[in-house]
Amino acid sequence: MDTAVAAGGLPDTAPAVLRISAVLVSDDAGRILLVRKRGTSRFMQPGGKLEPGESFAAAAAREVGEELGLAVPAAGLEDLGHWYGPAANEEDTFIDAGLFGWTLPAGSPQPAAAAEIEELLWISPAAAAERTDLSPLLSEHILPRLLD
Secondary structure, three states: OOOOEOOOOOEOOOOEEEEEEEEEEEOOOOOEEEEEEOOOOOEEOOEEEOOOOOOHHHHHHHHHHHHHOOOOOHHHOEEEEEEEEEOOOOOOEEEEEEEEEEEOOOOOOOOOOOOOEEEEEEEOHHHHHOOOOEOHHHHHHHHHHHHO
């Protein structure tokens, strides 16, 4: 059986892959911050797509600033590794995600929804694990690590 091949040598049925950075924002009470983007139904970590030539850490810091109004230096982010899996809101799409951690310092300004963010939710990891409206990155990778 012949399979059509797109430019680049991949079958034309191969899923799209988005390179993104995600930031696990926590507070001193042990809660994590989840966001829901406008027009979507799933909660996830703040973050987004890398710009051309941008590192995962630089994208993470930029996205936290754009989406939450928080100034986070890329050097202040903890590298939590990498994850490859299904995207939350794009069908037939996978994400290649750099994951970072950052704790909101006590007394800091609170994050505020900006850009495409419609809703913010501070929640304990245990309570988050009970929800069914989470991104695959959160439900399949982050929460199991936090609750282990």
